[in-house]
Amino acid sequence: MPALHGAGQRLVPEGRHPQTCDASVRQKMAPGLKSMSEAFSPRNASGKPTVKVDAPTPEGDEAVVPTAKIAVDGKPLRAIMLSRSHGVDPKSFTAKVETAKVNGKWYIGDFDMDSGNQTLRPQGQ
Structure with a gap:
């Protein structure tokens, strides 16, 4: 799901680019999952x-x-x-x-x- 910025300009989330299109679902999700894991875990x-x-x-x-x-x-x-x-x-x-x-x-x-x-x-x- 692309993010929209300003007047509908699309921003590509970090970790999502053409080279990862054929990657496994886990590889595609890895950058987001790592940051979520950090944000949702106690120090x-x-x-x-x-x-x-x-x-x-x-x-x-x-x-x-x-x-x-x-x-x-x-x-x-x-x-x-x-x-x-x-x-x-x-x-x-x-x-x-x-x-x-x-x-x-x-x-x-x-x-x-x-x-x-x-x-x-x-x-x-």
Whole structure:
């Protein structure tokens, strides 16, 4: 999905160019997944952080979970995301994960984040 800038000018996300068109899905997604992994992990996290969800068991095969109910190494995902951003008003920041159950296992299907009129940027940029 291309990003639009200004008067509809398309920007090519980092890591997406003609040379990667024949690459595996994982290779194509690697640059984005690495930055997401860093943004969604507590500082000094182990190589494989423990993730727990504190939400009622869904009755069906789909659920929406606010990031405040998802803990990564014991810390709320919402708090982690806010700590790794700058200039974001915690009062206007919301984020939730849409999940689906496939063959008995839960998977993230979509991620919805809103910071009002602000732009989220990792700290240090």
